[in-house]
Amino acid sequence: MLLIGTVSVSWYLAVGAVLFVLGAVCMATKRNLLGVLMGVELVLNGANMNFIAFGSKVLRPEGSLGLDGQLIALFVIVLAAAEAAVALAIALNFYNNHNTVDVDRANELNG
């Protein structure tokens, strides 16, 4: 069905939505700290897909966000890299202090 039509923005949004949900579920279910991080990356990626789709002049010559979409996607990517660096540092610290990467055991501040 898709192969004989033309791809519209909606299909890109759908892919973005699926990636977003996969990432969210990943964040919720993984017990490994790094698994949670990967979920975050997927979520950001899904969101980025929306920006690209709306900013694309190829998909929507009229009414597209134009450059703004691409620029915001760029900023998201840069911030995601920063986020990953800090999160990894936190993960390593957590591992050093607790000798585990299981987020369920990060409950020391629990009263």
Added chain:
Amino acid sequence: MDLIAVAWPYWHQFFFVLFAATAIGFGFGVLLSKNVVRMAFYLVLSLGSTAGLFFLAGAEFVGAMQLMIYVGGTMVLLIFGVMLTAQKDFINMDTHTQDWILATIVGGSLLMVLLFGAFGSEDWKTPQDITDAEVQATKEATPLGLALTGIRVDTLGESTDAVAEGKSGYLMPFIIVSIHLLVVLIGAAYMARTKKLSHATDDKSSRAKLMLFKMEHEEEQLEEEQYVVTHRAKSALNPLDSENED
């Protein structure tokens, strides 16, 4: 010959389906795999396919950026983390069944809402035609770079108030992001540095002091509980004392 002559202008669709399927498929791989390293590997492939989708949508610079920063930089960092923490106990961690059920329900409903939104608007659903020349014109990276330095080539003709005041560019966010990156660099390096007190110091006396400190600490706790254990700790402490003296 007849088969060959079939016109087939559906390359965009073909590659869209290809990249979307790999992106989503490997996304499921990330979700369902239990091994951390394999998860990272699937994530790389998923992000790479997404970069392919970006290329397809005409955002070449963002696609290359995705490959370079996300896949090249972030993922290497991630794999680093995996390796530093990948030990037999943590490499496979099972998720509790109730978590799975809950997450699937919540995620499924979220997906329904998002898909409903995605296909809800008639404007988004109807594909628009575009010629090859127009497609080529959208792939320029120069306007992007200019926009980052505060000049919007695409809105020059509009001469709205925002443009007149030079507000439509992204110079300010660009500077903020660069400073942010610097802060993150320093912060991450500070947090992930080797702790001098934990291990791997060549200074013998400081290591001994650390052990002493640990044991004293232990001792305090234990004193409240049991005298016998404390006694044992003290006897273990003695040789260290003598070592510390010289």
Added chain:
Amino acid sequence: MADFIDYLFGIDDSWFSYLVAALVAAVLILHVVAVGALLFIWMERKISGRIQDRLGPTRVGGKFGWLQTLADGIKLIAKEDITPDLADRFLFKIAPYIGLAASYAAFIALPFADGVVGQHLNTAVFFVLAVLGLEVFSVILAGYASGSKWSLFGAMREAAQVVSYEVPLGMCVVVPVMICGTMNLTTIANMQSGFFTNWLVFNDPFTFLTAIIYFTCATAGVNRAPFDLAEAESELVAGFHTEYSGLRWSLFFMAEYSSMFIVSALASILFFGGPHGPIPIADILGLLPTENLGSGSAQAFNENADGFFAAMNVQVMIARVLGVGNLILKGVIGVTLMMWIRWSFPRLRIDQVMTMCLKYCVPLAAIGFIGATAWQYLDLPTGNALVDAPRYEHHEMWTDGLSKNESDVEAEAEAVESVEEVQTPHANDKVTDASSVTVKTVPVSVEKGGDQ
């Protein structure tokens, strides 16, 4: 290409012609990878032999042993494909293919001559670097999946090294991009046409410095000696590919040699004129007359079959073959230089590698970048201006059609003027900037040619 096949069969927009065109291009690039690896491995043996006062291979295939690699290849294919017990089987088996795919994919955007390129990308420099950076994954995966301490150590070292060296490498690449005002490799190469004084390496002292730093970082980036800690034989057996054998092992080598060629070719395009030789033979002989190419340019070449035939004239083909030969020659020289370095210098320690990167390469690259920027900004004389060499106009074959057509540019200029009339002083500054920048980026040839 696709349109040419369409024309041959008298069909339009067929899936078949696209497929054939893609396959032909892919197979051509595959030959660069495979034959290149064959040649380079033979060269490496001969060169190392000569440097160590030996002969190197002499027997297989006649006088110079030039079939040695082929014989080795047949031997490797015939070998058993071993997977260790402790290995993560799936990742272990797939790792070599990732490395090869990454270095193969980087060829997509690498122009061999004006118009001889797999896919014309506006951000080609960036794309090549990004895709080459993916190669480290195969090493990490191989190291992890082998289930061996040696492999893991080698992989970790390589990951640390490659990630750190990407920083100065990127900073070096930015310099030609900034001078040329584009990330399009074809345009960057074309801006260096004419005599060798026009090459960017001779543009100013800082680009010369940058070229040297680039080559150092590229050597480190593809893990060649003296930076090949990932496979330090004395400590790590063979590093990340300790557990590999047979065909999979040889795939690692093919990936290594092809990425060596890519970084050398990239260096030649960015700094050493790319497909333009030291003396512009094609220009002097008049093989590239501008007026002929106006309509029959590579842009038209892609658009319709008539344009294809117009661009197919013999002179242009000869010029292109010359260009491809030039680029490949420069690439091979770069690879030879890497081999020479490999057999001349001892291997560094990991801390020395890191010191080299962070304490020397990064600051030097930063100096080069700032210096080159200042040189451009102050409009100091370039190398070409010091020598009284005639400068041949370059032909923006691809970029002519791709950059905005004239009416667009005019409209834009009008728009700029109209905005300039807005009397906010701040806005005025900005917009004057805009116009100057756009002028600088689009018709660079005009500006530079005027220097003479």
